[in-house]
Amino acid sequence: MAFSTLAVPIETSLQLLPASAFTIEQLTAAYNQTRVDYLVPMPMNAARLAEYIATYDVSLEDSVVALDGNGQMLGLAMLGVRPERAWVTRLGVLPAARRRHIGLTLMNVLLGNAEHRGLRRTVLEVIKNNIPAYNLFIRCGFAPTQEYLVLRRPPAPPLCEPRGSAEWLDREAALALLPERADTPSWITENRSLARVESLQALIVTAPDVGSGWLVFQEQRFRGLTMLLSRFMLHTRTGSPPVVARLLLAHLYRRYPELDTQIENVAVSDPHLPMLIEMGFIESFRRIEMIRDTA
Ligand SMILES: CC(C)(COP(=O)(O)OP(=O)(O)OC[C@H]1O[C@@H](n2cnc3c(N)ncnc32)[C@H](O)[C@@H]1OP(=O)(O)O)[C@@H](O)C(=O)NCCC(=O)NCCS
Incomplete structure (x- = not known):
């Protein structure tokens, strides 16, 4: 796993593992737990997550899971990889673990992995008015480009x-x-x-x-x-x-x-x-x- 040059103080007990070390069921459970209070409810089951990973070229080797010292999952983030570009998706941190720079650390790993692959452009979409995520992405060097409607x-x-x-x-x-x-x-x-x-x-x-x-x-x-x-x-x-x-x-x-x-x-x-x-x-x-x- 590569790390970009963003300066992030990482908690000493925090472990970071590639998402490929986990089953789809474990990743689905972690994802749903990080989204319990999400602006737009979008729960997933394992079959849907597997389909999502295949459809959007998510690389589990380049995606990351954060755990505490006891092996409890605290957050995850996934990276889609296509020619010339990477895509950040499924980022989430458990509500009880937020504001400890875990989100920033997960982003740092994804951006490092994208850079490691020689991908100079990374894209993402964030729901409008998701202030925590928007601020996090600005801090990571992202700039807004356009708006989409659902x-x-x-x-x-x-x-x-x-x-x-x-x-x-x-x-x-x-x-x-x-x-x-x-x-x-x-x-x-x-x-x-x-x-x-x-x-x-x-x-x-x-x-x-x-x-x-x-x-x-x-x-x-x-x-x-x-x-x-x-x-x-x-x-x-x-x-x-x-x-x-x-x-x-x-x-x-x-x-x-x-x-x-x-x-x-x-x-x-x-x-x-x-x-x-x-x-x-x-x-x-x-x-x-x-x-x-x-x-
Ligand atoms: C977005 C999310 C991943 C941030 O995770 P986190 O671990 O709490 O964030 P961090 O502690 O790493 O915060 C990094 C920076 O993001 C910004 N930020 C994070 N939470 C914020 C909040 N509640 N309000 C304002 N800014 C916030 C700040 O700039 C913060 O830096 P600072 O604490 O030094 O000021 C988390 O809130 C979450 O899981 N939300 C629900 C799922 C979600 O929205 N995912 C993103 C979908 S696009």
């Missing part, structure tokens, strides 16, 4: 009639559309992540004299009843993005009138966003993307 549209009738023709595509055809993207995706919505998602589909809509575009989305069954689409990428080929978004959503909700839709990480600068709001999407919360570049 949006939700509960089941509701479509707000407009579909126009033009719609073509529904399977996963392979959906993946083939992604190189056309013009948005600024986050780690979890970039093509490398989507390539790992099994239940991907797409819709292409063409309305002469109006516009054309596509929607790539992930279908997820939730308690066997509703569908939640957590990944949802809109792209305009011709025409104005809000108008094309309207066309796509009209076709989507005509086909799936009961759809409960959740969208992760829509950039506030996304030109389709005003139409998403007009069509009934509500902001659940915001994330701030932060980046740290080293020379």
Whole structure:
């Protein structure tokens, strides 16, 4: 395990071990314990954490767990590794162990591991108004770059009639559309992540004299009843993005009138966003993307 040059006074009894020394069940339990008081409840089970690790290229060898002198886990932090960049995720310290620089120590290890791999850029997202984490990241040299919204549209009738023709595509055809993207995706919505998602589909809509575009989305069954689409990428080929978004959503909700839709990480600068709001999407919360570049 490597250490960066950030000056951190480490408690003498604190042990730091790579996350690869633990089972997924142990990591899941530790993660859930650090998040009991989290702003947005996001408990995980072992299967979901394993899927998360695989989808987002989390390297358990480069991730770290902090323990006290008795072997009790106090916190953990994970590092995603992709060409040229690293990603900080799942950072948490037990509520009773906070403000002892354990978070800073975990970050220090991750940043040291990223540097050790020659990765000069590290990215992360922090929920807006998570002041402890935001301050910690500023202290570690991160700077805010952009904001993302997490949006939700509960089941509701479509707000407009579909126009033009719609073509529904399977996963392979959906993946083939992604190189056309013009948005600024986050780690979890970039093509490398989507390539790992099994239940991907797409819709292409063409309305002469109006516009054309596509929607790539992930279908997820939730308690066997509703569908939640957590990944949802809109792209305009011709025409104005809000108008094309309207066309796509009209076709989507005509086909799936009961759809409960959740969208992760829509950039506030996304030109389709005003139409998403007009069509009934509500902001659940915001994330701030932060980046740290080293020379
Ligand atoms: C964010 C978190 C990991 C910080 O861990 P921690 O061990 O308590 O933090 P540290 O003691 O290492 O603090 C390092 C610096 O972060 C900032 N910071 C930490 N907690 C803070 C707080 N409650 N208020 C303001 N700043 C805070 C300070 O700058 C602090 O330095 P200082 O104590 O010398 O002033 C912890 O609060 C936590 O687990 N929160 C819940 C999960 C979470 O939010 N994870 C991050 C998701 S992106």
